[in-house]
Amino acid sequence: MAETTTVGDAPFPPELFMDLDRSSPVPLYYQVAERIESAITSHALPAGSRIENEIALSERLGISRPTIRRAIQEVVDKGLLVRRRGIGTQVVQGQVTRGLELTSLFDDLIRGGQVPTTALLSRETLPASAAVAEALAVPLGSDTLHLRRLRSADGVPVAVLDNVLPADYLDLDTAALQSYGLYQVLRSRGTTMRVARQRIGARRASADESELLELEDGAPVLTASRTVFDDSGRAVELGTHCYRPDLYSFDVTLVQK
Numbered sequence: 001m002a003e004t005t006t007v008g009d010a011p012f013p014p015e016l017f018m019d020l021d022r023s024s025p026v027p028l029y030y031q032v033a034e035r036i037e038s039a040i041t042s043h044a045l046p047a048g049s050r051i052e053n054e055i056a057l058s059e060r061l062g063i064s065r066p067t068i069r070r071a072i073q074e075v076v077d078k079g080l081l082v083r084r085r086g087i088g089t090q091v092v093q094g095q096v097t098r099g100l101e102l103t104s105l106f107d108d109l110i111r112g113g114q115v116p117t118t119a120l121l122s123r124e125t126l127p128a129s130a131a132v133a134e135a136l137a138v139p140l141g142s143d144t145l146h147l148r149r150l151r152s153a154d155g156v157p158v159a160v161l162d163n164v165l166p167a168d169y170l171d172l173d174t175a176a177l178q179s180y181g182l183y184q185v186l187r188s189r190g191t192t193m194r195v196a197r198q199r200i201g202a203r204r205a206s207a208d209e210s211e212l213l214e215l216e217d218g219a220p221v222l223t224a225s226r227t228v229f230d231d232s233g234r235a236v237e238l239g240t241h242c243y244r245p246d247l248y249s250f251d252v253t254l255v256q257k
Contacts, residue, residue: 012036012052013044017061028063032071040080040091048154050088051081082246084214092246105151105159105241106181114153120178121148121212125170135227136166136235143167147177150212157213158247164238182237191230193237198226200250205242213244220245 016035022028039045051057054072058065072089075081082092109116127141138144145165151158163182165172169189176185183193201223210217221242228237 012039012057016044020061029067029070029074032061032063032068033074036071036075037078037080040075045091047091048156049091051091053088079246082244083216085210085216087214104181104183105161106184109151109153109158115155116181117152117155118178118181119150119152120174121150123147123174123177132164132238135238136164138166143170145170145172147182149177149182153247156247157244159241159243160209160212162240165236169236186236191236193228194231194233196226196228198224200224202245203242209242213242215244222248222250224250 012035016039017032020028020031020035024031036045036051045051051072052060054065054068057063058068061068072081076083076089080092081089083089106116106118124146125143126146128136128138128144130140132138132144133140133142136144144167147161147163147165149161149163151161161182169186172185176188180188186193202220203223204218205213205215205221207217209215209221210219213221215221222245224239224241224243226237226239226241227235228239230236
């Protein structure tokens with residue numbers, strides 16, 4: 001799996017909690033959460049930095065660990081912090097927002113000023129199942145290329161991408177798949193992606209996805225299932241993707257008719 005990077009541990013500024021009012025009717029956990037949120041939105045805590053752990057912060061402030069834990073969870077629930085297994089609690093990177101035009105995640109990350117990287121987790125030639133044969137309009141049992149990739153942004157995993165392509169693409173270059181987005185690789189072969197059918201959903205991550213995306217076991221993920229057609233109307237790719245919801249969203253414009 002691709003190595004991830006962080007800015008490093010970031011202790012809270014000493015003055016951040018100086019005005020905590022223990023006699024206030026406002027609960028302590030809420031006061032602490034407000035101040036953590038303020039430190040993040042003011043960029044006193046930079047994106048990607050790890051915050052103090054619950055034990056250290058509890059001892060420094062003289063506040064119980066359950067109170068600190070609840071305060072941090074409040075900020076996690078707002079999407080400003082994320083708990084990453086084996087790393088700790090971290091200020092989130094900027095979220096990737098994707099419109100519903102036909103683009104690739106790789107392109108979206110570059111457009112958002114982030115550096116995408118790709119780990120090619122598996123590459124197999126497999127016979128088309130009934131579902132794949134129907135989606136790609138290929139003969140049942142014909143050869144298809146199956147790819148599984150992990151896409152990261154600035155070293156932080158964002159999505160697990162599963163793609164199936166028809167036999168015309170069995171010879172896709174492995175190095176190119178690790179260096180560029182799939183659509184870039186297809187365009188370089190003269191394929192023009194024209195239209196796609198896509199379904200967006202949500203579910204709990206599998207154990208494998210939780211590990212790859214550095215999420216808690218069973219954490220929620222966004223999903224997208226997409227069939228892409230070229231300018232001749234031929235299906236060229238079937239994609240099933242899952243995304244970290246703290247780092248990724250879809251942007252839709254609705255028009256009344």
